Amino acid sequence: MDEWGGQIELNKKVISVVPAESKVIDSEGIEYSYDHLIWAADLKTLYKSIDPTGLDTTLTGKLENEKVRILSSKGAESVFIMNIGINRPPSYFKEHGGEHLFYTPSRQGLGETNGSRRLHIINDFNQVAKSDVIAWLESYCDLTTYEISIPVLRDNLLAPEGKTGMMVSCLFDYQVIENVEKAGWYDEFKERLENRIIHNLSKTVYKDFDRDILFKFSSTPLTINKISGSSEGAITGWSFEAEPPVIYKLTDVGKSVFTAFPNIYKAGQWAYAPAGVPIAMLTAWHAYQKIINKSKRKSK
Numbered sequence: 001m002d003e004w005g006g007q008i009e010l011n012k013k014v015i016s017v018v019p020a021e022s023k024v025i026d027s028e029g030i031e032y033s034y035d036h037l038i039w040a041a042d043l044k045t046l047y048k049s050i051d052p053t054g055l056d057t058t059l060t061g062k063l064e065n066e067k068v069r070i071l072s073s074k075g076a077e078s079v080f081i082m083n084i085g086i087n088r089p090p091s092y093f094k095e096h097g098g099e100h101l102f103y104t105p106s107r108q109g110l111g112e113t114n115g116s117r118r119l120h121i122i123n124d125f126n127q128v129a130k131s132d133v134i135a136w137l138e139s140y141c142d143l144t145t146y147e148i149s150i151p152v153l154r155d156n157l158l159a160p161e162g163k164t165g166m167m168v169s170c171l172f173d174y175q176v177i178e179n180v181e182k183a184g185w186y187d188e189f190k191e192r193l194e195n196r197i198i199h200n201l202s203k204t205v206y207k208d209f210d211r212d213i214l215f216k217f218s219s220t221p222l223t224i225n226k227i228s229g230s231s232e233g234a235i236t237g238w239s240f241e242a243e244p245p246v247i248y249k250l251t252d253v254g255k256s257v258f259t260a261f262p263n264i265y266k267a268g269q270w271a272y273a274p275a276g277v278p279i280a281m282l283t284a285w286h287a288y289q290k291i292i293n294k295s296k297r298k299s300k
Contacts, residue, residue, distance in 0.1 A: 013229075017046065019261045020054030036263050036291045040284065043070055043246075043270035044231045046259075062260035069245040075234030078221030080172040082194055085214040086164045090152045093164055096205060099153035104145040105200045113139050118173060125179040133180070134192060141196040144170045163214070168197060174221040174232040181222060194218055237275035244273035253279075257287040265290060 016025040023033045039046045047067040052060050097103065117136055121128055149167040152159040159165045180189045194216055202210040221233030238244035247256040256272040257265045265287035269275035272283055 014041075014045075015049060016051050017049045017264070018051045018053065019059070019264060020052075022263065034263070036265070036294075038257075038265045038267050038284065038287045038291075039259075040266075040268040040280075042229045042231050043266060045229055046266070047071060059260060066260050073245040074239040074241065075174070075230065075232030076236045076239045077171045078174045078224055078233030079169050079235055080193060080218065080220055081167065081169040082197060082216060082218040084166045084168065084198075084216045085159075086166060086209060087162075087212040087214055088164055088209065089162050090150065090156070090159065090164050093150045093166070093206075094153055097148065099150045101148050102145055103148055103201075103205055104143075105204050106143050108143055110140070110143045113143055118176065122173065122175045122179065125183070130185070133189075137189070137192060138196050141170075141193065141200060146170050146197070146201070168201070170197070172221055174225070174234070177220050177222055186222075190218060190220060234269070237269035237279075238273045240274070246271060246273055248273040253282060254286050257283055257290060 012030075013027040014024050015027050017023075017037070017039075018025070021033075022035065022037075023031050024037070025031050047063075047070050050063060050067070052063060055063070093099075113136065118140075121133055121136055125133075147169045150164060151167070152164055177186070177189065180186055198210050198213065198216070202208055224230055224233035224235070232239075238246065247253065253272055257267055259266055267283040267287045268280045272279050
């Protein structure tokens with residue numbers, strides 16, 4: 001409980017939202033009643049969880065329209081993240097890019113590697129040879145941009161003396177790796193991805209650092225989806241490849257928090273497009289303001 005009487009429940013998963021009874025139900029069957037609900041989690045999950053029992057036909061009609069629009073849309077690109085422990089001192093990395101940088105090994109650009117070739121692997125995966133998928137993966141790793149963070153350069157307590165921890169990430173398509181996982185060679189694919197990234201960095205910005213690696217582990221878009229529930233493992237809301245199913249005009253951002261239900265509001269990266277931390281905070285503020293204003297009108 002905090003000083004304002006709020007309560008945070010950890011490790012709970014909502015599996016049902018019942019608007020007619022103003023309650024949500026978690027995976028353990030525990031019910032939580034609400035006067036107003038702000039849904040700041042994955043929006044597809046909300047519409048999959050709605051129980052329409054007891055709703056009038058007007059609301060069920062609005063619900064179905066929203067549900068079709070939301071569930072047929074696609075999340076934005078996700079990200080592959082690798083953590084590496086290296087037997088080199090932080091001073092080496094301070095001299096080679098510093099604590100945070102974006103690095104592209106080649107000036108060639110991704111072009112069709114992230115265009116038609118990627119779409120071919122997504123849409124025709126069962127007809128694509130495994131060797132061609134691997135060739136595409138290597139090409140993608142050679143041409144993409146990496147975001148590299150060295151936390152110990154910000155806080156020297158974050159690594160043992162003389163050693164360094166590194167975080168390397170790059171954008172990655174959820175559907176590609178989901179296809180690989182369904183084909184049964186997810187672990188091999190992930191290891192190839194890790195090794196190709198290390199190969200590229202060892203040949204360029206961090207010469208031969210592959211010889212000094214102590215350990216490595218990584219997470220993929222599937223990891224993000226599994227842990228956070230974010231559809232397609234998306235980290236910035238809806239995809240730009242099609243018109244988003246939510247409001248995307250800045251002048252209408254205040255309306256982006258409404259749903260088909262008068263006492264359920266949405267906030268976060270899925271409420272408005274494009275999204276990021278500022279939009280997540282702004283939509284939460286708007287949702288809160290709508291509730292406060294509605295409560296004031298009711299009390300008069």
